[in-house]
Amino acid sequence: MQVIRILFLLLVSIISSAQNNCENIQYDLMRINLSIKTLKNTYNTINVDLYQQNSIYLVELKSRPINNDARWIKSKIDTVYVINKNVFNKICKMFTDLSLEQFLNMKELKDLKITNDGIACELKVSILQNSIKYSFGWDIDEKRLEPFLDICKEIMCLTKLNSKKNFGKRIKCY
């Protein structure tokens, strides 16, 4: 009985220390960046930045085609959208909840699925001079990447780009 009591106390202390950590997070200081590189001619490189400026929450979208050919020029985008604070905080929270162990698959090399669809993603959170960056690609269909792709999806939905057409079903939002 005493062992159960000790275990219960330990559990309570772990939960309360985790809550203390959460309380300190000021999402307003965060700047989230999503960078997607594909092998496609249109929307070859996409950069989305989410940040707060003078209490306004912004999404900055920059897209570049593979070259300046007139056929791909429609995918040359440089624009800014205003978003809701709640949406911004939701994405920041999703980022803080990511787990490092889930991200690394620790598989045998032979089990890795390598395809030629060529999507490389980078998710980065910066706070002043410090940053944490997750880079992944190729085996994008892996189940373990779901929380990371969920964040990409949330961000892509804010940009009003047809992400299903351009980046496959895993990052679709329409």
Add this chain to the structure above:
Amino acid sequence: MKLLKILLLLLFVFVCSSCFAQYELLQINLEIQTLKEENNHIRFSLYQEHPDTFFLGIKRNPALNFKDYTTWLKRDADTIIIISKDNFNKIAELSLRLSNLSIISGMCKTDYILINNDNVAVNFEISEPYSKISYNIWNPNYNTKERNLDTFVDICKKILLLAESDYKIFFR
């Protein structure tokens, strides 16, 4: 009594899983940049090349003097040390214990950030084929506890000790 048995079984499974964990695909990189002339840019890489042989590569670059380009030629030869699997696994386990939540909450404590003329920028990477996590931390040696960087600095110190480098040069 039944609950105690289940707890003991869970504990046993947890201990076993950590004992037999495989980290062979991991590569761990630590890059430190300072304003010092001698140890301006130093990079440590921990990786496995052959089965059961683990290496620690060290690359030191001096500060570039643009008036005298030969400074680049005066850099030390790259060094590779063979390390034990135990040491590699210990660092890998510690690295996987880094918590996003705790580090981000530490980053937000703006009162504890120090910017001075003796800056140290640390870039710590954990990578495996097609995935990589990078932590870029500025002056981790200042207000380490308050910024929740205890584990982070501990890993850096352990890598520097393995590389037979004096960690006090970078982390006081």
